[in-house]
Amino acid sequence: xxxxxxxxxxxxxxxxxxxxxxxxxxxxxxxxxxxxxxxxxxxxxxxxxxxxxxxxxxxxxxxxxxxxxxxxxxxxxxxxxxxxxxxxxxxxxxxxxxxxxxxxxxxxxxxxxxxxxxxxxxxxxxxxxxxxxxxxxxxxxxxxxxxxxxxxxxxxxxxxxxxxxxxxxxxxxxxxxxxxxxxxxxxxxxxxxxxxxxxxxxxxxxxxxxxxxxx
Numbered sequence: 001x002x003x004x005x006x007x008x009x010x011x012x013x014x015x016x017x018x019x020x021x022x023x024x025x026x027x028x029x030x031x032x033x034x035x036x037x038x039x040x041x042x043x044x045x046x047x048x049x050x051x052x053x054x055x056x057x058x059x060x061x062x063x064x065x066x067x068x069x070x071x072x073x074x075x076x077x078x079x080x081x082x083x084x085x086x087x088x089x090x091x092x093x094x095x096x097x098x099x100x101x102x103x104x105x106x107x108x109x110x111x112x113x114x115x116x117x118x119x120x121x122x123x124x125x126x127x128x129x130x131x132x133x134x135x136x137x138x139x140x141x142x143x144x145x146x147x148x149x150x151x152x153x154x155x156x157x158x159x160x161x162x163x164x165x166x167x168x169x170x171x172x173x174x175x176x177x178x179x180x181x182x183x184x185x186x187x188x189x190x191x192x193x194x195x196x197x198x199x200x201x202x203x204x205x206x207x208x209x210x211x212x213x214x215x
Contacts, residue, residue: 010037010040025050027050027212028051028053032058039151052154054160054161058168078132090132094127102126106194108163108199117198157211158181158185161186161196163196165192
């Protein structure tokens with residue numbers, strides 16, 4: 001088994017939850033790639049969690065559709081990093097230019113201070129990884145899987161929170177994703193894309209709290 005395939009992430013999450021020794025099943029929340037891991041976990045171990053919340057879920061195959069070529073180029077970029085000498089691999093994969101292209105593309109806010117904060121966060125943390133192999137394999141896992149695969153098997157209450165301008169999973173695909181779940185509701189935040197946790201945290205928190213309070 002690959003150390004960074006989806007099964008490995010799910011196994012890690014299972015062990016993490018067990019180690020918490022919680023008195024009641026927790027609410028599981030995942031954003032972006034975390035939505036894939038959380039959905040895969042919920043499909044397999046949903047008796048260990050009470051509710052599922054997916055923020056900006058990856059609701060369509062990343063290697064297909066109009067952005068498929070870009071995803072495949074990114075896979076090649078990370079793969080190439082694993083073939084470089086260690087002294088060059090870190091610089092190649094932690095390229096500030098690549099990070100900024102990603103950050104500028106995803107940020108939708110017009111607020112200059114908020115955009116600067118988002119870019120600074122990505123510069124500091126986006127390229128922190130263990131090895132070139134770990135980041136390449138993890139990225140491949142992230143674009144080779146999506147939430148749609150697991151949705152039909154998840155019968156617990158599920159909340160989907162999506163940005164109306166998300167370029168990674170368009171709103172139309174998020175609406176299709178909702179229909180695949182037996183019990184899911186979809187909340188949409190206007191004028192924001194994939195970074196709802198940065199750009200509209202109060203709205204995300206509000207939807208989460210309202211969803212939890214419904215029980």
